[in-house]
Amino acid sequence: MKVRLYIVLITFGLYSWNIYSQEEITADTTVLQEEKRDDKYKEDQVYIGATYNILLNRPSDVKQNNLSRGIQLGVVKDMPLNKRRNIALGIGIGYAYNVHFHNLQFFEGEGGSGYRVIPDSVDYKRNKVDTHLIEMPIEFRWRTSTADSYKFWRVYTGIKLGYVFANRYKFIADNKTRFTNDDISRFQAGLHLSVGYNTWNFYAYYGLGKLFKGDTETDTGESLDMSSLKIGIIFYAL
Structure with missing residues (x-):
């Protein structure tokens, strides 16, 4: 009888110790998880995107051809505005490259650049202008993120300022013509x-300013009031 009693006591003791150990491990795990949780997290501080570029307000008979495109990349300082950190202000710095293929030919002369629509009788391989910019996005950010979730909805909108630090026009036919165009707005x-x-995010950009300086005209007297519309995708990372 005593032997059975000892067995019961020992079994009860081991069972109690096991429960206590499990509770202690669970408590320690919870503490570690809470310690790892970053209540001061920030989102989407690196971006990279690709766009299809459309020229708006083109002069008569000016058409785009080939694939006018752009790439952009940069970093953003994410500054949450509320305790939940799903509303924020973003200010960043980045680089963008844009190329436009079209049938508007540029001429370089002593009095400046000239412009004309390439006649159908002219056989050419490529006619394009590309630009390199330093950009500064300033945006209002809304998202459904949490400290534990990396998949969430986002809506970011704002203004993007850019400075064209380099550009190049290129015309390729029997001979090649290439030069920097000073008429492009900086x-x-x-x-x-x-x-x-x-991962997947739709991106759109609508240019508020003109791609060329205000007094730039074609050989027929039409103003080059073209602006840019860009549509594409953009990816974000921490």
Whole structure:
């Protein structure tokens, strides 16, 4: 009888110790998880995107051809505005490259550049202008993120300022023509919007300023009031 009693006591003691150990491990795990949780987290501080570029307000008979495109990349300082940290202000710095293929030919002369629509009788391989910019996005950010979730909806919108630090025009036919065009506006600005979930995000940019300086005209006297519309995708990372 005593032997059975000892066995019961020992079994009860081992069972109690096991429960206590499990509770202690669970408590320690919870503490570690809470310690790892970053209540001061920030989101989407690196971006990279690709766009299809459309020229708006083109002069008569000016058409785009080939694939006018752009790439952009940069970093953003994410500054949450509320305790939940799902509303924030973003200010960043980045680089953008844009190329436009079209049938508007540029001429370089002593009095400046001239412009004309390439006649159908002219056989050419390529006619394009590309630009390199330093950009500064300033945006209002809304998202459904939490400290534990990396998949969430986002809507980021604001203004993007740009400075064209280099450009090049290139015309390729029997001979090649290439030069830097001083008529291209150095300062650019536009409204931009990013909307998406997790990895995939739609991106749009609408230029508020002209791509060329205000007094630039074609050989027929039409003003070059073209601006840019960019549509594409953008990816974000921490």
